[in-house]
């Protein structure tokens with residue numbers, strides 16, 4: 001498998017906080033693969049099932065609001081946004097992608113809780129398959145590992 005993502009320090013643990021996986025419903029099979037990748041990554045770093053909530057939204061456009069609320073709820077140490085946006089015949093996907101990226105970034109900055117961008121923005125279905133457990137890896141898994149890294153980093157910075 002081609003390795004394009006970061007390599008996480010193996011010693012990092014998910015800790016005992018709770019993680020929210022906020023997942024869009026569009027492109028269900030790809031989404032299942034991303035959710036599984038994220039959940040397994042959290043479990044492999046010591047998170048119990050009770051520490052992982054999977055919250056569904058209709059489509060990727062709805063991710064920022066749900067992630068914002070999850071981050072502000074005080075229940076979670078990190079929020080992992082997962083979605084699949086595949087280019088169609090109109091520029092619709094451009095509007096979705098820009099809104100989601102900006103919305104998630106703003107939500108993260110507002111709450112101070114890491115919000116991870118696990119949204120595939122692909123031209124073709126093949127590109128999406130490659131990134132949802134195919135030859136370019138699983139971006140859900142990578143987003144979850146990035147969440148763990150950020151949780152540990154914030155702990156180091158704040159001393160909590």
Ligand code: RBF
Nearest residue numbers: 024026058059060061062083084085086092096
């Ligand atoms: N949501 C996705 O998560 N992925 C998509 O590829 C996607 N494509 C869409 C294409 C069109 C033309 C429209 C109208 C919506 C699409 N959505 C997609 C849904 C969108 O994120 C949102 O749920 C709806 O627009 C309702 O706000």
